[in-house]
Each structure stands twice: as structure tokens, then as C-alpha cells.
Amino acid sequence: MFNLKDFYFCLPWVTPKEEEEEEEELFIPYLNEDIISNILLKFPIESLEFKFRYVCKSWDSIISNKNFRNQHLHYSKSEPGLIIQVHDEYGYGTYFIDMKERITKVQQLIKHNYFSKSLGFSNGLALVEWETDGCRDLRVLNPITKLYLQLPHHQACSSSLSRAHYGFGFAFVSSISKFKVICLVVCLDHKCQGYGKVQCAVLTLDSSNPKWRVIEGPPAMTNCICQNPPISVNGYMYWHLYYPTNLVISMDLIEEKFSEVGLPCSIGNLVEIEGHLSNIVIQPNHGLLEIWILKDVHGGQWVKQHSIICHSLEELCHPTQIVSLRNEEITIFDYGNKMLYVFDVKLKKLKMMTEIKISGIIEICSPHVNSYFFSF
Known part of the structure; x- marks a missing residue:
């Protein structure tokens, strides 16, 4: 039995009685732990972590349980939001955009500074490059x-920018229910032995003392890999190249082997749709949206899933960041007018969500859930 008077502030279904009414003691009736x-x-998570877990020992035990946290992540995945990283005069900043509300909410997760640059996101966690006293560390946050977990140093990951990208x-x-960190290093210095050679190091977060492993890298490239974070889809990771622009490097995250995959066209944005790598091409001048799906990773077989003419697409000025939230919805950032749109593929309609009142250049945009997950 719990006395409500001490914690009605964090129980929205409980309303305190007016002062003029006769005060009487309130009790929560017994509820099965599964119901709670x-x-x-x-x-x-904010309510669970900073309010509810302090209500009583029973609630703290429920919230701290690994199975509960995994269920919470699964529940959150059904309604993903967006996580973006921007860069401006104040440094890097990371924001979460909640797409569940009618009025889009923007929450700042990492404040602007020059010492914390996000490199990628997965299952509610972020890979962050953190600089302290001139030294760069990698953290999973x-x-x-x-x-956060500070990752060990590796020679390949600490190469000088003048010699490598x-x-x-x-x-x-x-x-395998494990996180993996992949580091690709392309040598840029002609004096380096093997110009254009790509080194690869892998870190599997499966213990309290993870270690880097060096594996055979992808085919030699004379150009840098794309600055955009790679796309992880159904056990594979894909890097888009600067040149040729119609080529993608793929990595089997289980076998840890690389291969090349050609794109159906040199323009477009890589996203995940229905467990497949997809290439979305928007031509605002023609009001045209095309969605290509990679059906066969090894054979490089692409299929044009949709070719949609929608005149409302013509109002887009500069659609540069495209993210798939769900199978039938595509989120579009328009740099031209700082607007966020959602395109419903099934209904063939473009809906304006809100103006993004965030200064700076958006460098990363990815589907994301605010997760309680943090165990390796």
C-alpha cells in the first residue's frame, strides 16, 4: 500500500484534493506487478529515470529490470522520432524531434560545443567523438x-587528419544482440605506402573490456568515403562514396566482409525501408519522387518500388536530408526554407510538419528512439 500524498506530483492520474476539503488519507489499491x-x-524515459523510479523500491526494481528496458525499447521503436546533429559557430549540437505529437517537439540532447561530435546512432545510443585536453576519445553515450562507455584507443582511429580521412x-x-563500431581509414598522403588503401578496425561491445580487431578492408579507393554516416540495414552497413557517386561499399556485419554495390542512379538519398536498402530520388521541378529497393545485396538487384508524381513536391526548395520513419512515411528536411515535411507514400501526400528553429547546418539526420538501453 502506498500513500499518494507524497508523490502525486509524478502520478498524472492522481489529483490532489482542494485545501478547503477535509484531508483524508489516500491509498493506491493493490495492482499486480505486470499491470504496473x-x-x-x-x-x-525522462519520467521513468528522473521521477517514477524514486516513488518506491518496487517501481525502481521494475524500471531497473533488463527485460523492462528491452520492452520499452521495442515499444518506442513503433513510434520513432528523428535525431539530428547541427554545426554552427558554437560547435556541434544534437537534437531529438518527437514526431508523435501534433505539434512537433524539439529536445536538445547534447548542447552546442566543439568537443562532442556525434558520429552515428543506433537503438537509442550515440557514438560520440569527445575531445579532452587535445586528445580525442570515442564514447558510446x-x-x-x-x-557512457569510453572506448579504447586504436592506432587506425587516431591517425592524423593530414595523412588520412x-x-x-x-x-x-x-x-547476435551486440553493438559494433566500424572504423574505416583512407590514406591520403602520397608518401604513405599504399596510397588509397583502406584500413578497417572493428570493435564489438560484448564485454567490459572491448578490444579493436583489424580486418581486411574494402577494395582500394582513391577517393574519400562519404562524410554522411553509413546506413545499417538488416545486418549490413553501407557507405556512399564521393566518387563514383553511383557506387556503395557494403559490409556484412556478421562475416565482416566487404563488397561493392552499384546504385540505380547517381542521385538520391540512402535510407532503410522494410528492411531493405533504398535509394530515394526527389525531383521537385517535376514533382517526382522515386523509391528504389535493393532486393538482392549480393547480386546488386534494384527494383523501382514507387514512381510518384505529386505536385505538392514542387514547393520544396532544397530537399537534402531524407529519412524513412515507417514503411509508408518519408521525412524530408528542406534546407531552402528550414521546414520539415512528411510524405505519405501510400496516400501520395506531402504534409508540412513545422519550421525547424535550429541554427546551423544539419550534418546528420537519422531515425531514433529515446532508449533506456545501456548494457553490453
């Missing part, structure tokens, strides 16, 4: 709870 757990699953990938591999 199902109710708590509906609340955001939960932006909500602020828990590096890129990171961060993904949760569901078939």
Missing part, C-alpha cells in the same frame, strides 16, 4: 541518461 509494468512502459559506423546487430 505495462503502465510504466507508456511513459518516456545514452543521450537521455548520460551514461576516417569514417565511423555504429550499429546494433540484432542476430
